[in-house]
Amino acid sequence: MTEKINRNNMSNNEEKLRYSFRNIGAGILFGIGVAAFIDETVFHQLLHWHHFYDKSTTDIGLVSDGFFHAFSWFATVAALFLVADLRRRNAFWPVKWWGAVLIGAGGFQLYDGTIQHKLMRIHQIRYVEDLLPYDLVWNGSAVLMIIAGSIILYKTRRRNSIPGGRK
Template identity: 55%
Template sequence: MTDARVVPGRLLLSGLLSGAGLMGAVDEIVFHQLLHWHHFYDRASGAAGLVSDGVLHAATLSAVVAGLALLADVRRRGEFDRLRWWGAVLLGAGAFQLWDGVVDHKLLRVHQVRYGVDLAPYDAAWIGAAAVLVIAGALLTLRTRRR
């Protein structure tokens, strides 16, 4: 027996989790592992930084898995709206990037984008990219809401 109840936020939550998880994974893979610019937590030993990266990796992978599980359920229920989901993915990615740039980098200072350089251009690019993603996701999500 299938559950025919419509859960309106399920599609958006799926996209938000998927987007945040994917952006977190890109951040960790590119800036933490490939470029070695920082760890998630840089205010302690190198070992603590590696452990914090592992925790971040587990959290981002869990978010992607949860988002995709919700997406499978939404598709099974016949409630999938491709553009609305992609809007939520962009929102989630931008929200992760904005949180990281403002809260992690500036307020909590757990790490910076990069060390030994003038941070202003890096911060502008980091937070600017986040703003572009949030705005694009919000516009796409609102556009699909009116249909």
């Protein structure tokens, strides 16, 4: 009898962990998609500050923006399908998911600001004389999103019950 209870507890804990990771994965993917969409829409299309790839012609830059825009939407839609599956299984944890969204968005923005802007130099935030204020705001806000998302996830780590009363 004790062996059966332990086996049930182990599978229950494994199920909770699996759904916890799915909530986090869906949130990170959604955060990446939304951050990419906002970046592409605001900075590429509306403000015309840069293209995804600025080391070639304007036409190539526009094509690269199109691929980047498609990526952002595919990531966002895929994440929402994962959320729909979690909701169907009554295993969606909104607070954990929002923490992961912040980590995904901040992670994307920090990657963009450090790897793509500085290391690969495929584009800059804006082409002006003094980039430092733009870099500080861009990368600083990314770090703040990552910290806020991490705090939220840290606070949800002990919430082990599956939503809707399933244990």
